[in-house]
Amino acid sequence: MSAPGSLLITDVRPYGEGDPVDILIVDGVITEIGPDLTAPAAVERIAGRNSVLLPGFVDMHTHLREPGREDTETIASGSAAAALGGYTAVFAMANTDPVADNSTVTDNVYRTGREVGLVDVHPVGAVTVGLQGKQLAEMGMMAAGAAKVKMFSDDGKCVDDPLLMRRALEYAKGLDVLIAQHAEEPRLTVGALAHDGPTASRLGLAGWPRAAEESIVVRDALLARDAGTRVHICHASTEGTVELVKWAKAQGISITAEVTPHHLLLTDARLETYDPVNKVNPPLREERDNLALRRGLADGTIDCVATDHAPHAAQEKCCEFSVARPGMLGLETALSIVVETMVNTGLLDWRGVAKVMSERPAQIVGLTDQGRPIAVGEPANLTVVDAEASWTVTADDLASLSRNTPYADMTLPATIRATVLRGAVTAYEGSVRR
Ligand SMILES: NC(=O)N[C@@H](CC(=O)O)C(=O)O
Numbered sequence: 236m237s238a239p240g241s242l243l244i245t246d247v248r249p250y251g252e253g254d255p256v257d258i259l260i261v262d263g264v265i266t267e268i269g270p271d272l273t274a275p276a277a278v279e280r281i282a283g284r285n286s287v288l289l290p291g292f293v294d295m296h297t298h299l300r301e302p303g304r305e306d307t308e309t310i311a312s313g314s315a316a317a318a319l320g321g322y323t324a325v326f327a328m329a330n331t332d333p334v335a336d337n338s339t340v341t342d343n344v345y346r347t348g349r350e351v352g353l354v355d356v357h358p359v360g361a362v363t364v365g366l367q368g369k370q371l372a373e374m375g376m377m378a379a380g381a382a383k384v385k386m387f388s389d390d391g392k393c394v395d396d397p398l399l400m401r402r403a404l405e406y407a408k409g410l411d412v413l414i415a416q417h418a419e420e421p422r423l424t425v426g427a428l429a430h431d432g433p434t435a436s437r438l439g440l441a442g443w444p445r446a447a448e449e450s451i452v453v454r455d456a457l458l459a460r461d462a463g464t465r466v467h468i469c470h471a472s473t474e475g476t477v478e479l480v481k482w483a484k485a486q487g488i489s490i491t492a493e494v495t496p497h498h499l500l501l502t503d504a505r506l507e508t509y510d511p512v513n514k515v516n517p518p519l520r521e522e523r524d525n526l527a528l529r530r531g532l533a534d535g536t537i538d539c540v541a542t543d544h545a546p547h548a549a550q551e552k553c554c555e556f557s558v559a560r561p562g563m564l565g566l567e568t569a570l571s572i573v574v575e576t577m578v579n580t581g582l583l584d585w586r587g588v589a590k591v592m593s594e595r596p597a598q599i600v601g602l603t604d605q606g607r608p609i610a611v612g613e614p615a616n617l618t619v620v621d622a623e624a625s626w627t628v629t630a631d632d633l634a635s636l637s638r639n640t641p642y643a644d645m646t647l648p649a650t651i652r653a654t655v656l657r658g659a660v661t662a663y664e665g666s667v668r669r
């Protein structure tokens with residue numbers, strides 16, 4: 236990675252609007268925006284070639300697998316994938332081994348992320364000890380540590396005990412931190428392998444009903460109301476969740492929700508081949524769910540896009556569908572899927588993309604240096620997007636250590652030309668800069 240010094244980005248259109256301009260960055264801060272800026276010859280230059288300039292993306296939901304499963308992803312490999320995907324900050328989920336339920340683990344993840352330096356890695360702390368759903372973790376210690384943990388989640392598992400969730404929300408309120416819920420009533424998903432619908436019935440796969448998600452969404456909205464605090468819903472996947480979040484917001488409840496790129500694009504029709512690459516929690520659902528999630532993201536009911544980047548080893552993904560691990564890669568393909576489902580359909584313009592990929596997630600978690608406007612005096616966390624380009628996904632070419640992308644061999648719109656973190660170029664034309 237180049238040192239944070241001076242950088243001139245030429246020929247870019249902020250938010251895809253207006254005539255191309257140049258952006259001068261000094262010491263990590265945007266100092267000038269205008270046509271044909273001049274800079275000393277020594278200043279590093281990036282040719283924007285009429286690209287769209289956006290604030291760097293912020294991912295509220297990434298699985299980096301370190302500590303414990305460094306064969307599938309490390310903080311370094313996941314940071315590279317994030318930089319190549321246009322991200323300048325990611326939140327690393329707590330379901331590692333050991334679990335990130337104490338400040339030793341969260342501070343280590345944070346420090347390793349800083350050492351790698353390609354993206355700001357913010358560890359997510361576990362809500363309960365060992366993700367066991369029995370006893371609250373020491374959230375206060377994690378929030379007070381070097382990592383200053385801002386978000387807590389048992390993701391991968393639901394905090395299903397309502398009394399424990401209530402106590403977690405009250406504790407989080409006192410600390411001014413966010414609880415993010417993997418909304419899945421486990422007693423409704425025993426043995427479940429696929430969305431509970433006609434495809435699952437035909438294929439003989441046990442069904443994961445929409446109600447398993449929606450019953451927790453409404454319960455947690457009511458618990459947040461009573462606690463007078465906020466709650467965030469991970470990977471919303473159903474039409475009903477969109478309706479319930481809309482209802483809760485209309486009541487003045489402080490609820491936010493994310494949607495993954497795969498829940499915007501893919502349906503359970505992909506399961507016909509029994510290819511475990513399509514196995515994910517919550518499951519791929521039906522077209523009406525995709526469309527409701529797209530509409531919800533466009534109208535602000537769903538606040539943001541989060542990847543749920545979930546790397547898994549080949550041996551955990553090429554076995555029988557019933558025993559394969561759930562989860563799919565997302566960091567390197569997220570922007571392209573958002574362009575395909577939201578921009579090319581006319582549902583969002585580039586300002587809208589900046590909002591759902593960067594501004595809202597930064598606000599929800601309380602990052603003050605990310606998701607900022609592209610303006611003089613602001614930190615230079617930026618993504619240069621070639622909106623006219625397209626690319627064909629080759630699993631072996633991804634920076635992730637795992638290969639479980641559902642988009643292999645698909646041709647997708649838009650590429651990331653460059654990513655800039657505090658004025659330092661972290662990715663350029665498909666390669667990471669170290
Ligand atoms: N989404 C998944 O299918 N898997 C995630 C856990 C999660 O996000 O629920 C994982 O850690 O592999």
Ligand SMILES: [Zn+2]
Pocket residue numbers: 390391392417469470516517
């Ligand atoms: Zn989850």
